[in-house]
Amino acid sequence: MAKSSRRYLDLRGLKYWFKRDIPASVRIHFGGKSAYLVNLETGDIRAAMVRRDELKRETDKLFQDARAGRFSAANVDSIQALAEAWAREAEEARRDPHGWTAKITGRNPAHVEDHETASPSDFIAEEAERIERSHGEEGRDRFLNLVQGRVDVGHHVDAYMREARLAANTKRERKSLILRFADWAKLQGKSLPEINRALAGRYFSEVIAPLHPQTAKKHIGSVKLYWDFLIARGHVAGANPWEGQRLPDRGRRVERGDEKDERAFTEAEIKTLLYSPYPPRMQGRFKQQLHDVMRIAALTGMRVGEIVTLWVEECPFADDGTGYFDIRQGKTAAAARRVPMHSDLLEIVKRRSKGKGPQDWLFDELADERDPGDVFGKRFRQYRLKLEVDDVQPGKRRSLVNFHSFRRWFVTQAERAGVPESTISSVVGHEEGRRSITFGTYSEGPAWQQMRACVDAVNIPGRA
Structure with a gap:
């Protein structure tokens, strides 16, 4: 590296310092000092050069103002000058990330890949830490506020x-x-x-x-x-403005499946939906998603919105190999519940959880959708109609079968297996089955073993 590229840089130990002689004619404004010194707090020559260039522009302005008699040492605002310099750097990085990265690394902009672009935020954070050591928290906050006056939220x-x-x-x-x-x-x-x-x-x-x-x-x-x-990281000060923001209590909303005439799927319709060849004109990437969601719905009675927004941590397994779905909130108080995981669903959950973190979505392919339940519902409707699973009656606007028919089918199968209504209600998150004084006031709900027995009592019919 050419010696001239190290101008104004002085390596002291493991850190570079900015050192520039103060013109004799203006030294009086700097307390008689002969040099302007700033610890750059880095041993990286590339990073030091970026800060050096900014400090050169800052001191150019300071010396110019001093010659014009526009300031004295007492009112030199070094924090503001630094903040303005870094605000310019942040703006340049935003406008041309490749060019800015090339500048601080000494590379050709054409050779900088998208994933290699640097962010000035790291340098700004280092500068803020240096200012905190010399000016305290108040100086640090002032610097960050001045810099971020031109910084977007993202x-x-x-x-x-x-x-x-x-x-x-x-x-x-x-x-x-x-x-x-x-x-x-x-x-x-x-x-x-x-x-x-x-x-x-x-x-x-x-x-x-x-x-x-x-x-x-x-x-x-x-x-x-x-x-x-x-x-x-000191980028903003004060309390978190999102703390305590709460979702409104919307009360109970009428669901598509709440209309009186809508019905459960028949056994033949269940077989058609689960075992038919995949419709040729539907996108193949939806096939596994559709089959996984349908099976979970049929063997738990869960709502579509509850299924497709599950996090991995909401599908835990016990030491004995059993698992459950932890529904933490919903449309009614009863909707927040734990649903035992049917043995036929273990493979689906393990497959979809593999390699994911606790707060990754089980159905991660729907994570970017604004309303994943609605998106999946439309996808399922297209699938159902292509398989001719439909029941439109004269005078009715909608088909009597829809995704909610899986929930109705589960409840029907559990009832036919002799499971008490109060237990079924606890599994599917209904209040109606527990509204009597006896169950609603005095009972703490069915035992976990009873809820698991309810789920295990329901089985998907075989192909034959």
């Missing part, structure tokens, strides 16, 4: 993703949800430091609250965890 999301210990699918989903809020904030003309509790609450009401409860839970969790990271 500016630090890549740094967060690098640190987050998540499976690839979960990272993709979480980043998508965070950037969705970042795009909303940009449309409102709001930068990162301007996001307060009122704005977070407005976004929650406008965008998150109308979503399916499971999707809404993942959305609020994503932005909240991102903000925890921002606070921990």
Whole structure:
């Protein structure tokens, strides 16, 4: 490396310092000092060169102002100068990530791949730590607020993703949800430091609250965890504005399957749906998804929204090899429950859980959908109609069979096996079966063994 490229750089021990002589004519404004010194807090020559170039521009302006008599040493605002310099770097990195990466690494921009682009956030964080050591937390917060006055909400999301210990699918989903809020904030003309509790609450009401409860839970969790990271790294100050944001109690909503005339699938229809050759004009990538969801629905009575939004950690296994589905919230108080995992479903859950983290989706291919239950419902309807499983009666707008018919089929099979109504209600998350004074007030619900026996009593008919 040419000696001239190290101009103003002084290696002291393991760290580079910026050292520039102060012109004699303006030294009086700098307390008589002959040199302007800044510890760059890095031993990486490339990183040091980036900071060196910014400090050169900063000191050029300081010396120019001193000659013009526009300041004295007492009012030199080095924090503001640094913040403005780093804000320019962040803006340059945003506009041209390849060019900016090439600048700090000394590489040809044409040779920088997308996954190799650097982020100025790491350098800004290091500068903030240095300022904290010299100016305390107040100086650090002021520096970050000045820098982030031009930084979008999503500016630090890549740094967060690098640190987050998540499976690839979960990272993709979480980043998508965070950037969705970042795009909303940009449309409102709001930068990162301007996001307060009122704005977070407005976004929650406008965008998150109308979503399916499971999707809404993942959305609020994503932005909240991102903000925890921002606070921990000093990128924002104050309390987390997402803390305490709660989904509204919508009360009980009438479901598609609640209409009186809709019915359970017949045994023949179940066989058709589960064993027929896959329709040739449907996308083949949906085949496994459809068959997995249908089997879970038939052997648990769970709702479609409950199934397709399951996290891996909501499908745990016990030491004896049995498992259960942990439904943590739903449309009624009774909807939050644990459903024993039928032995015929163990393979599906183990296959779909393999290689995933606790908060990865079991059906990860639906993770990026705004309303995964609705998307899957339309997909299933197309599949059902292609197999001619339909029951449209005169005067009826909808078919008497739909995905909810799996839930009706499960309840019917459990009842025919002699399972008490109160136990079936606990398994499928219905309040109706436990509304008597005896069960609703005095009983704590059926034993786990009774609920498992209910699930085990239902079996999918064979092909023959």
